[in-house]
Amino acid sequence: MIWILDLMILILVVVCALVAINVKDLLSATIIFGVYSFAMCLLWAEMGAVDVAFTEATVGAGISTILFVAAILHTSRRSKD
Amino acid sequence: MRLLQDQTAEQKLGESLIIQTAVRILVPFIQLFGLYVIVHGHYSPGGGFQGGVILGASFVLLTLAFDQKFALKYMSEKANNILSNAGALLFTGTATLCAICYGGKFLDYSALDKLLPLGPIAWRSFGIFVIEVGVGLAVMSISASLFWLLGSNGEMDEGL
Amino acid sequence: MKLLALFATLMTGAILLYGTMDFPAFGDPQSPAATHLATYFTENAVRETHVPNLVTAVLGDYRGYDTMFETVVIYCAGLAVVSVLRKKKPSVPENKS
Numbered sequence: 001m002i003w004i005l006d007l008m009i010l011i012l013v014v015v016c017a018l019v020a021i022n023v024k025d026l027l028s029a030t031i032i033f034g035v036y037s038f039a040m041c042l043l044w045a046e047m048g049a050v051d052v053a054f055t056e057a058t059v060g061a062g063i064s065t066i067l068f069v070a071a072i073l074h075t076s077r078r079s080k081d
Numbered sequence: 082m083r084l085l086q087d088q089t090a091e092q093k094l095g096e097s098l099i100i101q102t103a104v105r106i107l108v109p110f111i112q113l114f115g116l117y118v119i120v121h122g123h124y125s126p127g128g129g130f131q132g133g134v135i136l137g138a139s140f141v142l143l144t145l146a147f148d149q150k151f152a153l154k155y156m157s158e159k160a161n162n163i164l165s166n167a168g169a170l171l172f173t174g175t176a177t178l179c180a181i182c183y184g185g186k187f188l189d190y191s192a193l194d195k196l197l198p199l200g201p202i203a204w205r206s207f208g209i210f211v212i213e214v215g216v217g218l219a220v221m222s223i224s225a226s227l228f229w230l231l232g233s234n235g236e237m238d239e240g241l
Numbered sequence: 242m243k244l245l246a247l248f249a250t251l252m253t254g255a256i257l258l259y260g261t262m263d264f265p266a267f268g269d270p271q272s273p274a275a276t277h278l279a280t281y282f283t284e285n286a287v288r289e290t291h292v293p294n295l296v297t298a299v300l301g302d303y304r305g306y307d308t309m310f311e312t313v314v315i316y317c318a319g320l321a322v323v324s325v326l327r328k329k330k331p332s333v334p335e336n337k338s
Contacts, residue, residue: 001267047267050126051296058134063224066141070232123292128300130311162323169316172309188305206291209301216312223319235326 005046012039026079030068037061104146111139119217123206129213133220140225149233158229158237161222168219172212179208 016036020029037060044053119132143152176188178196185192190208191201199207229237265272282299292298300308 051128051131054126054131058131058138062138063134063141063228066138066145066228067231070228073232074234122297123294125294126296128297165316165319169312172312176305176309188302188309190302202289202291205289205302209290209292209297212301212305212308213297216308219312219316223315226319227322230322230326235328236330237327 001047006043009039009043009046013043024079026072026077027069029079030065030072033068034061034065037064100146104142108139108143111142112136115139115217115221119213120210122213123210129216130220132213133217134224136217136221137224137228141228144229144232149229149238152229153237156222156225158226161226164218165222165226168215168217168222171215171218175208175211175215 013036016032016039020032020036023029023032037056040060041053041056044050044056115132115135117132118127118135119129122128122132140152140156143155175190175193179185179189179192180187183192183195190205193204193208194201265274269275282295282303286295286298286303287293290298290302292302
């Protein structure tokens with residue numbers, strides 16, 4: 001555990017979560033959610049849980065981002081609120 | 082390389098030539114890596130779930146770069162459904178085989194020693210391999226078919 | 242209404258942070274999670290299953306029910322999506338016969 005690296009990744013996670021909620025364009029929100037997944041994957045790997053990190057990288061950043069994109073392309077791209 | 086360009090140019094679907102050529106070269110390696118992750122799960126991080134998701138993502142990549150019809154030429158819908166059923170059945174069938182036919186407990190792979198005498202400890206290792214393959218098959222076909230159904234609005238022809 | 246939502250979120254976060262104060266330290270060998278079953282797995286799993294990766298041994302053998310029902314859940318999700326979303330093309334009426 002390197003606490004400086006931990007702190008940087010945690011700040012990145014919080015910033016990504018806040019931006020993904022507040023951004024108006026849903027497609028960029030999806031991409032930022034993928035960045036959030038990768039930061040979580042880094043955090044798991046840094047804590048020593050390599051299997052969980054692998055699952056997070058494949059499912060969170062690969063499949064779920066693609067499913068969000070496929071859902072957004074069938075609705076409108078701008079969020080209303 | 083010349084042949085690849087001719088093939089992609091005459092089909093005239095999807096994205097640009099660079100993306101299509103790169104995807105054509107990348108997809109076999111992605112699938113090879115997925116198989117490696119499934120098979121090598123005993124010794125390194127990975128296993129059935131992660132390898133299955135990687136294998137499913139290779140079909141998603143084919144769909145994004147080309148077309149859904151092009152991806153369905155490599156993995157037809159019927160084969161996809163059969164594989165998802167076979168994966169789930171391989172897992173539960175192995176577990177049930179231990180319990181019913183060979184007198185062990187449910188999911189106790191060492192009972193399969195009576196099927197083929199390799200020793201109970203080797204069968205515990207080999208049973209884990211069998212169920213990882215089952216999980217990988219099920220997750221691969223289900224993640225690919227989720228994307229195909231969501232992307233094509235349920236019609237399985239054109240895609241995004 | 243938004244202030245109420247912010248207040249609820251902040252209170253939940255504060256309670257969760259207060260709950261983490263009772264956690265054992267990171268990698269503490271005397272913590273309750275590391276004293277009962279984890280020692281059994283680390284001592285006996287390789288000898289009993291011949292799988293060097295302990296995570297795979299626990300997921301596939303000792304806790305096989307978890308992995309089995311995880312697969313069943315994913316299978317049910319795929320089954321539900323196929324049965325809800327899949328549209329059959331209207332069948333063309335045949336002229337002959």
